[in-house]
Amino acid sequence: MSASEAAKSGIPLNDYQGYSQIDFAFDDADVIEEDTLIAIIGRRKLEGGESIIQEKFVLNAAKRLVFIITENKYKGALDGSVPVLVQSLNWMEAAEEIDDLFLGDAEVWRRPSIGHADPLGGDFPVVTKDGHNVLDVIFTSPIANLAQVAESLDRVDGVVDHGVISKFPCTAVIASESGVSVIENVITNVAGDPAI
Structure with a gap:
């Protein structure tokens, strides 16, 4: 919904600056794991x-x-990229530690800012406005425990943040050709199984 449509419907919108609590956040996640x-x-x-x-x-x-997604983004066995923000000065050490964590399950590539590049990100890697590099941890087979992946990444020196969203109440609104499904979850899955 655009800001003008929200205004027409009487829904107040504000920038998030200075607010310690907001009622609803809407996001279009890249992918959501079924059940969790x-x-x-x-x-x-x-x-x-x-x-x-x-x-x-x-x-x-x-x-x-509230996640708003299409049905092709709601999957049972996730694979593919988990983006990880790392400090630029020691990105190589963080990448090596992440590679060791998921050896055999994933490849670690530094994201290039233009075109395609080698695993090191080429001559022009992405540098965020905060000065971080983006690593893509690319899982080549289904991830057995995405919550455990997030916890493992949180413990790596040099990791600033990552793209895994877990551990808080959420709703998924899933659009398909046959209609809209709404799935509620009190708290998303937390790591329990050490398997990845």
Whole structure:
């Protein structure tokens, strides 16, 4: 919904600056895991001032999070990229530690800002407005426990944040050709199984 449509409907909108609590946050996650409603954001190219950190800050401040997605983004066995923000000065050390964590399950590539590049990100890697590099941890087979992946990434030196959204109440609104489904979850899945 655009700001003008919200205004016509009498829904007040504000910028998030200075608010410690917001009622609802809406997000179009890149993919959501069935049953757990754990989401991944940041797979798409980050444009201009976009930031995983800012997005997660708003999502975490919301009383209720609502994901609005199409049915092809709601999957039982997730694979593909988990974006990870790392400090630029020691990105290589963080990448090596992440690679060791998921050896055999994932490849770690530094995201290039233009075109395609080698795993090191080429001559022009993405540098966020906060000065971080973006690593794509690319899982080549289904991830057995996405919550455990998030917890493992949180413990790596040099990792600033990542694109896994978990551990808070959320709703998924899923659009398909046959209609709209709404799935509620009190708290998204937390890590329990050490398997990845």
